[in-house]
Amino acid sequence: MSKFLKPHVHNQSLLNPKSGDPDGFVSKDGMWAAIPLAGKKKGFCIIHNGSQVHSVKTYKQALDYIKKYSKIKKKATSSLEKFL
Numbered sequence: 001m002s003k004f005l006k007p008h009v010h011n012q013s014l015l016n017p018k019s020g021d022p023d024g025f026v027s028k029d030g031m032w033a034a035i036p037l038a039g040k041k042k043g044f045c046i047i048h049n050g051s052q053v054h055s056v057k058t059y060k061q062a063l064d065y066i067k068k069y070s071k072i073k074k075k076a077t078s079s080l081e082k083f084l
Contacts, residue, residue, distance in 0.1 A: 025063065032070055034062035 024044075025034040033047045037055065044062040046054040048069070056062050 027066065027070065032066045034059070034066060
């Protein structure tokens with residue numbers, strides 16, 4: 001009888017039965033990121049321009065926060081900046 005060896009998986013979230021909860025998230029422009037918190041406190045830390053702005057408990061809450069505030073930042077640009 002041969003021993004069964006478990007395969008080594010580099011990205012463990014691929015085999016996670018709870019989908020949509022990866023190791024983190026980074027926006028396409030690189031301005032926003034949601035990274036998992038280490039230690040006893042579970043959740044995600046939201047980073048904007050290299051500084052922590054908020055922390056939430058779930059991945060979905062992190063994405064919702066990023067979507068909400070990234071839209072606000074885009075709308076805040078004035079019409080004059082388009083021409084400069």
